[in-house]
Structure formats: C-alpha cells, structure tokens
Amino acid sequence: xxxxxxxxxxxxxxxxxxxxPGTLVQYFKDDATAFNAEKRATVDGKGVLxxxxxxxxxxxxxxxxxxxxxIKRINMRExxxxxxxxxxxxxxxxNVAAGSMAKRLGLEEGAPLxxxxxxFSYKEDSLGDPLVPEEYIIAFGWASQxxxxxxxxxxxxxxxxxxxxxxGVGIKLVDFKIEIGRIYDGDFMRLVVADEISPDSCRLxxxxxxxxxDKDVFRRDLxxxxxxxxEVARRLGVLPTNV
Ligand code: C5P
Numbered sequence: 001x002x003x004x005x006x007x008x009x010x011x012x013x014x015x016x017x018x019x020x021p022g023t024l025v026q027y028f029k030d031d032a033t034a035f036n037a038e039k040r041a042t043v044d045g046k047g048v049l050x051x052x053x054x055x056x057x058x059x060x061x062x063x064x065x066x067x068x069x070x071i072k073r074i075n076m077r078e079x080x081x082x083x084x085x086x087x088x089x090x091x092x093x094x095n096v097a098a099g100s101m102a103k104r105l106g107l108e109e110g111a112p113l114x115x116x117x118x119x120f121s122y123k124e125d126s127l128g129d130p131l132v133p134e135e136y137i138i139a140f141g142w143a144s145q146x147x148x149x150x151x152x153x154x155x156x157x158x159x160x161x162x163x164x165x166x167x168g169v170g171i172k173l174v175d176f177k178i179e180i181g182r183i184y185d186g187d188f189m190r191l192v193v194a195d196e197i198s199p200d201s202c203r204l205x206x207x208x209x210x211x212x213x214d215k216d217v218f219r220r221d222l223x224x225x226x227x228x229x230x231e232v233a234r235r236l237g238v239l240p241t242n243v
Contacts, residue, residue: 004025007024011033011037012028012031012032012033012200013026013027013028013196014026014027015027018080018081018083019080023071023080023082023083024080024081024082025074025078025079025080025081026078026079026080026081027047027077028046028047028048028050028051028054028077028079028196029046029047030043030044030045030046031043032046032200032215032218032225034215035219036125036128036129037125039218039219041218043218043225044226045229046200046225046226046229047077048076048077048240049198049229049230049232049233049240050196050198050199050229051073051076051077051078052233052238052239052240053197053198053199053229053232053233053236054070054079054196054198055070055073055238056236056238057162057165057197058070058193058197060161060165061161064161066157066158066161066193067190067191067192067193068193069081069082069083069181069193069194069195070082076240081194082183082192084181084182084183084192084194085181085184086179086180086194086195087142087143087147087151088122088123088124088142089120089121089123089132089137089142089179089180090120090121090122090123090177090178091118091119091151091155091179092121092175092177093116093155093158093159093175094113094116094119094174094175095113095159095163095172095173095174095175096110096112096113096172096174096175096203097109097110097111097113098175098203099175099216101117104131110205110210116156118151118155120134120137123179134148147191150191151180151191154191154193155178155180158193158197159173159176162176162202165236166204169235170206170207170235171204171205171206171213172204172205172206173202173203173204174204174205176197176201176202176203177201177202178193178194178195178201179195180192180193180194199213199214199228199229199232200214200215201215202214203216212228213228213229213231213232214228214232
C-alpha cells in the first residue's frame with residue numbers, strides 16, 4: 001500500500017489516512033514507553049507482535065458480536081480500521097489487584113477482587129491520565145450517562161471474552177485498558193472498541209508460575225519484552241513468522 005497522509009502519531013502507533021472514506025491505517029511501531037513516556041526504548045519486533053495479537057483479539061470480539069474498529073490486517077505492521085471519534089477516557093477493567101490500584105489502596109499485587117471493577121482515566125498525557133469518577137465524566141460532557149452504562153457493559157463483555165481466551169492458554173488476565181470510540185451511521189451512533197488490545201495494554205500472568213508476560217516486563221526491567229510477547233502469541237497460535 002502506498003504511504004498515505006499521516007493523521008496522528010502516538011507513543012506506540014501511527015494513524016494514516018485510509019484507502020476509503022471512514023477508514024484509517026493503523027501502523028504499530030517498535031517503540032515502548034512507560035511512566036507517561038519517562039522511560040523509552042525500541043523493542044525489536046514488538047510492533048509486529050502487537051499488530052498480530054490485536055488482530056486476533058479484535059477479530060474474536062467482532063465474531064461474538066462485540067463491535068470493534070478493526071477491519072483487517074494489511075501486512076506485518078499495519079491494519080485497516082474504521083475511523084472513530086475517540087472518547088477521551090481510558091477504560092480499565094481489573095480482575096486482580098495490581099499496578100496503580102494496588103499502590104493507591106495499599107493492596108498486595110495479586111490480591112483477588114470481589115468482582116471485576118471498571119474504572120476510568122481521563123486521557124491526557126500532560127496530566128498523567130488521572131483516574132476520574134463517573135460524576136466528572138458526565139459533568140464535563142465527555143460521555144452521557146447512557147454512553148457510560150454502555151461503556152461499562154462493553155468493557156465487561158471484553159473482559160469475559162479475553163479472560164476466557166487467556167485462561168484457555170494458561171494465562172490469567174489481571175487487568176487491561178481499552179479505548180472506546182463512536183461511529184456515526186446516519187442518525188445512529190454506535191460505541192466500538194478502538195485502539196489496540198495487546199500485552200502493551202493488559203497484565204497477563206502465567207497461571208502456574210506467575211511469570212509476567214506483559215509490558216510490566218519493560219516497566220520493571222524483568223527481562224526481554226519480545227520474548228514475553230512471543231510466548232503469548234505462541235500460546236494463542238498466532239506467532240508471526242518473521243519477528
Ligand atoms: O497502571 P495501572 O495499574 O492503572 O494499569 C491498569 C491496566 O491498564 C494495565 O494493564 C496497563 O497496562 C493498562 N494501561 C494502559 N495504558 C495506560 C494506563 C494503563 O494500557 N495509559
């Protein structure tokens with residue numbers, strides 16, 4: 001595909017104009033960042049793995065009727081997606097205490113939670129994506145009460161699907177982040193899962209050993225990130241041939 005106009009460049013991906021109106025090409029970079037980009041590295045092969053893994057998860061969601069922005073993978077690093085109006089929130093689902101929740105509440109990492117918990121952060125790098133209550137979301141007009149209810153329902157369906165798929169290959173889905181966008185179709189508006197679903201945006205622990213197979217390997221210097229993501233892809237049967 002000929003190189004197209006760049007629409008947006010983020011920390012791990014670039015969006016280009018798509019071949020048809022209403023479409024974009026999403027390119028996965030090898031760049032890894034953590035702690036609001038204070039820590040940075042280039043991790044060989046990460047973009048290829050995340051492109052393939054995000055394709056796998058988004059295709060699975062589309063198949064069970066959870067709408068996503070994903071249309072098709074184009075090549076090793078690019079996928080064709082629907083252009084959406086991103087809601088400026090990070091939607092986080094937690095099954096087990098870890099990361100910022102464990103820190104905030106003084107919980108041990110790995111402590112079970114009474115039920116899956118959905119939380120929202122305001123997507124603003126300059127503020128470090130602060131956690132926001134639903135009251136803020138409605139008051140500032142980032143989403144309506146109906147959108148919020150639909151976002152929680154969507155996030156919990158994604159959690160059920162991802163938890164099951166990962167459990168099947170011996171991996172516990174500790175938590176994850178998704179982004180949600182709006183697609184307008186005439187008078188109708190639909191919420192769809194957007195951005196990516198990959199080990200960059202999930203916590204994944206081996207059920208038997210507790211080994212971390214996600215971006216915490218990079219955040220906490222626990223080993224080789226490509227090896228961890230390759231293991232996830234291998235177990236799911238989607239290992240790219242030339243990472
Ligand atoms: O850091 P925290 O514990 O809040 O992260 C919860 C989940 O959301 C983790 O799986 C993390 O990888 C993901 N996350 C993300 N992008 C962010 C913040 C968190 O993918 N900006």
